Amino acid sequence: MIPPMTILITAGPTREAIDPVRFLTNKSSGKMGYAIAKSAADQGHRVILISGPTNLNVPDLVDYIPVESTQEMYDAVEHWIKKADIAIFAAAVADYQPANISEQKIKKDAETITLKLVKTPDILGSAKQKFGYQGVLIGFAAETENLEMNAREKLKRKGCDLIVANDVSRKDIGFDTNQNEILLISVDYIERPPKASKQHLSHIILEHAVELAAPRDMD
Numbered sequence: 227m228i229p230p231m232t233i234l235i236t237a238g239p240t241r242e243a244i245d246p247v248r249f250l251t252n253k254s255s256g257k258m259g260y261a262i263a264k265s266a267a268d269q270g271h272r273v274i275l276i277s278g279p280t281n282l283n284v285p286d287l288v289d290y291i292p293v294e295s296t297q298e299m300y301d302a303v304e305h306w307i308k309k310a311d312i313a314i315f316a317a318a319v320a321d322y323q324p325a326n327i328s329e330q331k332i333k334k335d336a337e338t339i340t341l342k343l344v345k346t347p348d349i350l351g352s353a354k355q356k357f358g359y360q361g362v363l364i365g366f367a368a369e370t371e372n373l374e375m376n377a378r379e380k381l382k383r384k385g386c387d388l389i390v391a392n393d394v395s396r397k398d399i400g401f402d403t404n405q406n407e408i409l410l411i412s413v414d415y416i417e418r419p420p421k422a423s424k425q426h427l428s429h430i431i432l433e434h435a436v437e438l439a440a441p442r443d444m445d
Protein backbone atom coordinates (compact mmCIF):
# COMPACT_ATOMS: atom_id res chain seq x y z
CA MET A 227 0.00 0.00 0.00
CA ILE A 228 1.26 3.46 -0.90
CA PRO A 229 0.83 5.89 2.02
CA PRO A 230 -1.45 8.81 1.05
CA MET A 231 0.49 11.91 0.11
CA THR A 232 -0.34 15.53 -0.61
CA ILE A 233 0.00 16.27 -4.31
CA LEU A 234 -0.14 19.79 -5.72
CA ILE A 235 -1.01 20.03 -9.41
CA THR A 236 -1.12 23.08 -11.67
CA ALA A 237 -3.28 22.76 -14.77
CA GLY A 238 -4.86 24.59 -17.66
CA PRO A 239 -3.85 27.82 -19.34
CA THR A 240 -3.36 31.18 -17.67
CA ARG A 241 -5.02 34.38 -18.86
CA GLU A 242 -3.22 37.69 -19.01
CA ALA A 243 -5.57 40.66 -19.14
CA ILE A 244 -5.08 43.37 -21.78
CA ASP A 245 -8.12 45.43 -20.78
CA PRO A 246 -11.41 44.64 -18.95
CA VAL A 247 -12.70 42.46 -21.81
CA ARG A 248 -9.60 41.04 -23.52
CA PHE A 249 -6.81 38.71 -22.58
CA LEU A 250 -3.88 36.65 -23.90
CA THR A 251 -4.02 32.90 -23.45
CA ASN A 252 -3.10 29.60 -25.15
CA LYS A 253 -4.65 26.36 -26.43
CA SER A 254 -4.29 24.31 -23.24
CA SER A 255 -7.49 22.43 -22.31
CA GLY A 256 -6.26 21.33 -18.88
CA LYS A 257 -7.00 17.67 -19.68
CA MET A 258 -3.58 16.29 -18.72
CA GLY A 259 -3.47 18.04 -15.34
CA TYR A 260 -7.07 17.12 -14.50
CA ALA A 261 -6.43 13.48 -15.48
CA ILE A 262 -3.49 13.38 -13.04
CA ALA A 263 -5.63 15.03 -10.35
CA LYS A 264 -8.36 12.42 -10.84
CA SER A 265 -5.93 9.48 -10.75
CA ALA A 266 -4.28 10.82 -7.61
CA ALA A 267 -7.61 11.43 -5.82
CA ASP A 268 -8.86 7.97 -6.87
CA GLN A 269 -5.77 6.48 -5.22
CA GLY A 270 -6.58 8.24 -1.95
CA HIS A 271 -4.03 11.05 -2.11
CA ARG A 272 -4.89 14.57 -1.03
CA VAL A 273 -4.91 16.68 -4.18
CA ILE A 274 -4.58 20.45 -4.41
CA LEU A 275 -5.51 21.45 -7.97
CA ILE A 276 -4.52 24.99 -8.89
CA SER A 277 -6.06 25.63 -12.26
CA GLY A 278 -6.49 28.31 -14.87
CA PRO A 279 -9.87 28.55 -16.65
CA THR A 280 -10.98 25.30 -18.36
CA ASN A 281 -14.27 23.68 -19.42
CA LEU A 282 -13.58 20.55 -17.41
CA ASN A 283 -15.40 19.19 -14.38
CA VAL A 284 -13.31 19.28 -11.24
CA PRO A 285 -12.67 15.66 -10.14
CA ASP A 286 -14.34 14.57 -6.89
CA LEU A 287 -12.45 14.90 -3.62
CA VAL A 288 -9.98 17.43 -4.97
CA ASP A 289 -9.19 20.76 -3.27
CA TYR A 290 -9.76 23.13 -6.17
CA ILE A 291 -8.14 26.54 -6.34
CA PRO A 292 -9.22 28.48 -9.44
CA VAL A 293 -6.91 31.20 -10.76
CA GLU A 294 -6.68 33.31 -13.90
CA SER A 295 -3.35 35.06 -14.33
CA THR A 296 0.17 33.70 -13.95
CA GLN A 297 0.68 35.97 -10.95
CA GLU A 298 -2.42 34.47 -9.27
CA MET A 299 -1.14 30.96 -10.00
CA TYR A 300 2.27 31.94 -8.63
CA ASP A 301 0.74 33.29 -5.40
CA ALA A 302 -1.45 30.19 -4.94
CA VAL A 303 1.50 27.82 -5.52
CA GLU A 304 3.68 29.79 -3.12
CA HIS A 305 0.96 29.48 -0.48
CA TRP A 306 0.09 25.79 -0.92
CA ILE A 307 3.35 24.12 -1.96
CA LYS A 308 4.65 23.95 1.60
CA LYS A 309 2.05 21.25 2.29
CA ALA A 310 2.96 19.10 -0.73
CA ASP A 311 5.03 15.91 -0.94
CA ILE A 312 4.82 15.96 -4.72
CA ALA A 313 4.25 18.96 -7.03
CA ILE A 314 3.33 18.44 -10.67
CA PHE A 315 3.31 21.49 -12.93
CA ALA A 316 1.09 20.61 -15.88
CA ALA A 317 -0.19 24.16 -16.50
CA ALA A 318 0.55 25.88 -19.79
CA VAL A 319 1.61 29.14 -18.21
CA ALA A 320 1.76 32.31 -20.30
CA ASP A 321 5.39 33.34 -20.70
CA TYR A 322 4.56 37.02 -21.19
CA GLN A 323 1.95 39.42 -19.88
CA PRO A 324 1.01 42.94 -21.01
CA ALA A 325 3.27 45.53 -19.36
CA ASN A 326 0.16 47.58 -18.52
CA ILE A 327 -3.46 46.54 -18.17
CA SER A 328 -5.72 49.24 -19.58
CA GLU A 329 -8.41 50.18 -17.05
CA GLN A 330 -10.83 51.03 -19.85
CA LYS A 331 -11.68 48.99 -22.94
CA ILE A 332 -9.13 49.91 -25.61
CA LYS A 333 -10.90 51.85 -28.39
CA LYS A 334 -10.36 51.15 -32.08
CA ASP A 335 -8.97 54.62 -32.88
CA ALA A 336 -5.47 53.92 -34.15
CA GLU A 337 -4.65 51.94 -37.34
CA THR A 338 -2.06 49.90 -35.51
CA ILE A 339 -1.31 49.43 -31.86
CA THR A 340 1.67 47.86 -30.15
CA LEU A 341 1.32 45.67 -27.12
CA LYS A 342 4.35 45.72 -24.86
CA LEU A 343 4.83 42.41 -23.08
CA VAL A 344 6.96 41.59 -20.06
CA LYS A 345 8.00 38.16 -18.75
CA THR A 346 5.74 36.43 -16.25
CA PRO A 347 7.29 34.89 -13.13
CA ASP A 348 8.51 31.31 -13.63
CA ILE A 349 6.42 29.36 -11.14
CA LEU A 350 8.10 25.97 -11.60
CA GLY A 351 11.54 27.57 -11.54
CA SER A 352 10.66 29.29 -8.24
CA ALA A 353 9.53 26.13 -6.42
CA LYS A 354 12.93 25.08 -5.10
CA GLN A 355 14.85 28.26 -5.69
CA LYS A 356 12.43 30.78 -4.10
CA PHE A 357 9.74 28.86 -2.19
CA GLY A 358 12.24 26.46 -0.59
CA TYR A 359 10.22 23.43 -1.68
CA GLN A 360 11.97 20.14 -0.94
CA GLY A 361 9.51 17.53 -2.20
CA VAL A 362 9.40 15.79 -5.55
CA LEU A 363 9.22 18.34 -8.37
CA ILE A 364 7.80 17.42 -11.76
CA GLY A 365 7.59 19.79 -14.72
CA PHE A 366 6.22 19.52 -18.22
CA ALA A 367 8.04 20.57 -21.36
CA ALA A 368 5.98 21.57 -24.36
CA GLU A 369 8.33 21.62 -27.33
CA THR A 370 8.06 21.93 -31.09
CA GLU A 371 11.65 20.85 -31.80
CA ASN A 372 14.63 19.08 -30.16
CA LEU A 373 12.31 17.47 -27.61
CA GLU A 374 14.83 15.50 -25.59
CA MET A 375 17.56 18.13 -25.54
CA ASN A 376 15.20 20.96 -24.56
CA ALA A 377 13.55 18.81 -21.89
CA ARG A 378 16.92 17.91 -20.35
CA GLU A 379 17.86 21.55 -20.26
CA LYS A 380 14.55 22.38 -18.46
CA LEU A 381 15.09 19.55 -15.98
CA LYS A 382 18.37 21.14 -14.92
CA ARG A 383 17.41 24.80 -15.15
CA LYS A 384 14.21 24.43 -13.11
CA GLY A 385 15.64 21.96 -10.56
CA CYS A 386 13.13 19.22 -11.41
CA ASP A 387 13.27 15.55 -10.48
CA LEU A 388 11.33 14.60 -13.60
CA ILE A 389 10.26 16.27 -16.82
CA VAL A 390 7.28 15.07 -18.82
CA ALA A 391 8.02 16.18 -22.35
CA ASN A 392 5.73 16.26 -25.33
CA ASP A 393 5.88 17.47 -28.90
CA VAL A 394 3.19 20.13 -29.30
CA SER A 395 3.78 20.53 -33.03
CA ARG A 396 1.93 17.23 -33.62
CA LYS A 397 -1.81 17.58 -34.27
CA ASP A 398 -2.72 14.10 -32.97
CA ILE A 399 -1.36 14.57 -29.45
CA GLY A 400 -0.79 17.20 -26.79
CA PHE A 401 -2.76 20.44 -26.60
CA ASP A 402 -6.53 20.03 -26.53
CA THR A 403 -6.54 16.33 -27.54
CA ASN A 404 -7.36 13.23 -25.49
CA GLN A 405 -4.22 11.37 -26.51
CA ASN A 406 -0.64 12.10 -25.68
CA GLU A 407 2.81 10.70 -26.31
CA ILE A 408 5.33 11.62 -23.68
CA LEU A 409 8.96 11.25 -22.79
CA LEU A 410 9.81 10.91 -19.10
CA ILE A 411 13.24 12.32 -18.34
CA SER A 412 14.98 12.30 -14.98
CA VAL A 413 18.64 12.76 -14.18
CA ASP A 414 18.99 8.96 -14.09
CA TYR A 415 16.67 7.61 -16.74
CA ILE A 416 14.57 8.23 -19.83
CA GLU A 417 11.38 6.36 -20.64
CA ARG A 418 9.14 6.47 -23.72
CA PRO A 419 5.71 5.01 -22.90
CA PRO A 420 3.63 4.27 -26.03
CA LYS A 421 1.05 6.83 -27.21
CA ALA A 422 -2.04 6.51 -25.01
CA SER A 423 -4.99 8.37 -23.51
CA LYS A 424 -4.18 11.16 -21.08
CA GLN A 425 -6.03 9.21 -18.38
CA HIS A 426 -3.77 6.18 -18.91
CA LEU A 427 -0.62 8.32 -19.03
CA SER A 428 -1.69 10.09 -15.84
CA HIS A 429 -1.33 6.74 -14.01
CA ILE A 430 2.18 6.28 -15.41
CA ILE A 431 3.21 9.83 -14.42
CA LEU A 432 1.80 9.30 -10.94
CA GLU A 433 3.63 5.99 -10.55
CA HIS A 434 6.92 7.72 -11.32
CA ALA A 435 6.09 10.56 -8.95
CA VAL A 436 5.26 8.24 -6.06
CA GLU A 437 8.37 6.15 -6.69
CA LEU A 438 10.55 9.28 -6.66
CA ALA A 439 8.90 10.31 -3.37
CA ALA A 440 9.38 6.90 -1.72
CA PRO A 441 13.09 7.10 -0.78
CA ARG A 442 12.51 10.52 0.83
CA ASP A 443 9.80 9.09 3.06
CA MET A 444 12.31 6.64 4.52
CA ASP A 445 14.59 9.49 5.72
Ligand code: CTP
Nearest residue numbers: 315316317319346347348349350365366367368
Ligand atom coordinates in the same frame (compact mmCIF):
# COMPACT_ATOMS: atom_id res chain seq x y z
N1 CTP B 1 6.06 27.04 -16.12
C1 CTP B 1 5.78 27.75 -14.96
N2 CTP B 1 5.76 29.12 -14.98
C2 CTP B 1 6.04 29.79 -16.12
C3 CTP B 1 6.32 29.09 -17.32
C4 CTP B 1 6.33 27.71 -17.28
O1 CTP B 1 5.51 27.13 -13.92
N3 CTP B 1 6.01 31.14 -16.12
C5 CTP B 1 6.14 25.58 -16.06
C6 CTP B 1 5.10 24.83 -16.86
O2 CTP B 1 3.96 24.54 -16.07
C7 CTP B 1 5.85 23.56 -17.25
C8 CTP B 1 7.29 24.02 -17.36
O3 CTP B 1 7.39 25.22 -16.61
O4 CTP B 1 5.78 22.60 -16.23
C9 CTP B 1 7.82 24.26 -18.73
O5 CTP B 1 6.96 25.07 -19.45
P1 CTP B 1 7.30 25.44 -20.96
O6 CTP B 1 6.27 26.40 -21.46
O7 CTP B 1 7.58 24.18 -21.75
O8 CTP B 1 8.72 26.13 -20.78
P2 CTP B 1 9.14 27.61 -20.48
O9 CTP B 1 9.76 27.67 -19.14
O10 CTP B 1 8.00 28.52 -20.71
O11 CTP B 1 10.32 27.82 -21.55
P3 CTP B 1 10.20 28.00 -23.15
O12 CTP B 1 8.81 28.53 -23.42
O13 CTP B 1 11.29 28.97 -23.45
O14 CTP B 1 10.44 26.64 -23.75
